[in-house]
Amino acid sequence: MKAIFEEQELEIGSVHERNGKPHASTISALNPSPKSVSDIQLFTMPRGGVDRLNFRTWDTIAVSRPGEEPIVDTVELRGHYMIERSDPTSADWRDASVSIAMRELSVSGVSEKFGRVRASVNYEIGIPSQGQVKPGTVYESPFDSPKDCEMEGYMQFQLPDIGMTVFNKEPIRLRHRITHIPPVGQGGGTREGLEVNLYRTDDPDGSPVAVLKRVTTHIGAWLLD
Numbered sequence: 001m002k003a004i005f006e007e008q009e010l011e012i013g014s015v016h017e018r019n020g021k022p023h024a025s026t027i028s029a030l031n032p033s034p035k036s037v038s039d040i041q042l043f044t045m046p047r048g049g050v051d052r053l054n055f056r057t058w059d060t061i062a063v064s065r066p067g068e069e070p071i072v073d074t075v076e077l078r079g080h081y082m083i084e085r086s087d088p089t090s091a092d093w094r095d096a097s098v099s100i101a102m103r104e105l106s107v108s109g110v111s112e113k114f115g116r117v118r119a120s121v122n123y124e125i126g127i128p129s130q131g132q133v134k135p136g137t138v139y140e141s142p143f144d145s146p147k148d149c150e151m152e153g154y155m156q157f158q159l160p161d162i163g164m165t166v167f168n169k170e171p172i173r174l175r176h177r178i179t180h181i182p183p184v185g186q187g188g189g190t191r192e193g194l195e196v197n198l199y200r201t202d203d204p205d206g207s208p209v210a211v212l213k214r215v216t217t218h219i220g221a222w223l224l225d
Helices: 002-019 024-029
Strands: 049-065 068-085 098-111 115-121 130-133 147-153 155-159 164-168 172-178 187-189 196-200 210-222
Touching (some): 049 098, 049 115, 068 115, 098 147
Antiparallel strands (some): 049 068, 068 098, 130 147, 187 210
């Protein structure tokens, strides 16, 4: 696991190089990385850091059945995730971008139709789950407008009560509009109509056996020790 994290650290570093590293004067102008809700400041860029936050999702999954209609259910998954943030490219909220990488995900819940579900980062696929807080703002007002944040995730979903674990080959693209970093108390998810095929881990080259039809997310506060 340590080797995987080291490879991902190199990857987020290369992304950050492409976006341009901040100058020393930029870093000195950044706020400290928040550690609690009271530290968060709206429309303000903090230094990079690692956030281990409560995380809740509502995943709509369709499980295929030969010769029958798929079983479709929306299941609430609760747990946490851990995101690593680079230093922003600028201290200015409007101009800055921030590279992000998902280091951990552990959420679970129970579907009324297909039983227990647990989602986690798929390290074995060899593609990092990462993204960016985008430069610019959503609206023309530069000092009180949210920024777009995008994450491409590679996950695996354990469904033990129907005897399979599935994963995605194409990224799950999560999109959020955020007013502060980290975006505690905010949410987002996949775009309407975006569906992602899921494949069995024990038959990765076979046909998809399920479809992730929708993800809605809510980002909570830091985990209590």
